[in-house]
Amino acid sequence: MERKVRVRFAPSPTGALHIGGVRTALFNYLFARQHGGDMLLRIEDTDSTRFVPGAEEYITEALAWLGIEIDEGICQDAPNGKGNHGPYRQSERREIYHKYVDQLLASGNAYIAFDTPEQLEAKRAEIANFQYDARTREQMVNSLTLSKEEVDTRIANGEKYVVRFKVEPNIDVHVHDLIRGEVVINSNILDDKVLYKSADDLPTYHLANIVDDHLMEISHVIRGEEWLPSAPLHVLLYKAFGWEESMPEFAHLPLLLKPDGNGKLSKRDGDRLGFPVFPLEFHNQKDGSVSSGYREEGYYPEAVINFLALLGWHATGDQEMYTMQELIEQFSLERVSKSGAKFDYEKGKWFNHQYLQLKSNEELAEQFMPYLEKAIGDGQLAIDKAKVAKVIGLTKDRVNFVSELWEQVNFFFVAPEEYDEKSLKKRWKEDSPKHMTEMLALLEAHEDWSAEGLDNLIMPWIAEKEYGVGIVMNAFRICLVGAARGPHIWNITDVLGKEETLRRVRTALEKLG
RNA sequence: GGUGCUAUCGUCUAGUGGCCUAGGACAACGGCCUCUCACGCCGUAAACCCGGGUUCGAUUCCCGGUAGCACUACCA
DSSP, X not given: OOSOOEEEEOOOSSSSOOHHHHHHHHHHHHHHHHTTOEEEEOBOOOOGGGOOTTHHHHHHHHHHHHTOOOSEEEETTEEEEESSSOOOBGGGOHHHXXXXXXXXXXXXXXXXXXXXXXXXXXXXXXXXXXXXXXXXXXXXXXXXXXOHHHHHHHHHTTOOOEEEEOOOSSOEEEEEETTTEEEEEEGGGOOOOEXXXXXXXXXXXXXXXXXXXXXXXXXXXXXXXXXXXXXXXXHHHHHHHTOGGGOOEEEXXXXXXXXXXXXXXXXHHHHHHTOOSBSSOEEOTTTOOEEOBHHHHTOOHHHHHHHHHTSSBOOSSOOOOOOHHHHHHHOOGGGXXXXXXXXXXXXXXXXXXXXXXXXXXXXHHHHHHHHHHHHHOTTSOOXXXXXXXXXXXXXXXXXXXXXXXXXXXHHHHSOOSXXXXXXXXXXXXXXXXXXHHHHHHHHHTOOOOSHHHHHHHHHHHHHHHTOOHHHHHHHHHHHHHSSSOSSOHHHHHHHHHHHHHHHHHHHHHHXXX
């Protein structure tokens, strides 16, 4: 009970890291940090056929971006793993698994099977709901039905075989789950799982997972709910190895579900509904496809973390915004929900909005520069960063992403060439040219360009002439902005300056008459 | 089909037998602010899956039903 908390995130390098996987990693991380324990990253690449180049680098890069730090195993600053429980890639642990497969074989907890995929297929077709288990293994081609000589001969001849776990029938297997409590399953529903395959000399997930968790001294296995059905098998494996005493605690996390309809959230849902399901953009080297990522969509890692943390976990109170540090302090497995959580992308945007407001104008200006340079082209003179920061300060509360800033600030940098039809229809009246002509004269003769100065000039004039503030100011706004939108008008004139402001009014008078 | 898990507003959730005429957040809607569009603020609508039981009293405990999800590979 007193042992050190050690948790692991153990993805397969079969593609981009799914957002659900990210949340699993996050919960592991929070738990580890809270208990002063270790967070390990192990690569489960025992399926050679599904390996995708670049996937591993993608995973470590994604975790690093999100601020999920790895203490041991594979990570960005140690691509081949750090720590003294390595190697941390299962494909590099063949010899280790051999030893444990042999142990199970020797103790009679496993046996060798020669059934070919075709033979298994035939069996399944022949017997409805066929399961390779205590009731059927006697009918199959394996070391239980073959003589030792026959088995040796077949192996010597290079015949491909697998090692299967010999599940003892009809015993109730208890799995203690930190989130769900006691789960009891009868071993009769379990099949004799393949633990090792000679074809590629690699174990399957189940064997590698248990051996590694044991050897790496994992104290808590926190993983997705899809693993709950095989948890009894894992418990049986621990028992077969004689590792019951040091068996880790289990916690099965609720799944992330589709925003609409039913089912597990998948990559297709993201494509269909228009949101990323991956932390970073992923370029699949196998099929050439590109999938969008949260980072490239303009999300801040802290927003993604906050959003994800609240999908399946919630503290007692009404707090919505959490820093990583607060999450570490407040997280608890007991407060993880038992039911699946539908993925609500809209809330993710809201979180990003919140975090964007927290950034300084200077910081946002820095982030916005690439967009700005792209929008106004290289031909322009050096961009005044102080001005960029200033206009961002005026507009940031209306955007969720830095990428949305340009459409809010464009008129500060480029004079309107066209005028929004809707705005014109509603705000550019018959008298507007007359109003603007008069106003232009007033402004030309006016020296004090401060907001107060202009306000003190224009407002009394409007009042005196009984023009109506709305009609005049909106026409003026259309001249400067090109539409009926934007921040307070004196903030706009302030940034534009007298010369540019007057120029825009003249242009508008020419174009709109 | 089998096994398991789950079940509060459209969504994420608070709630652990009386504090609940069920709270917060996102989204929706309305209002205020205002020269505009937003933001912000205020407000409205919106839920305890169904049926039994236990109890003085059930959203909360138990059982059954129903529904959803997951698993059921020589994939993880």
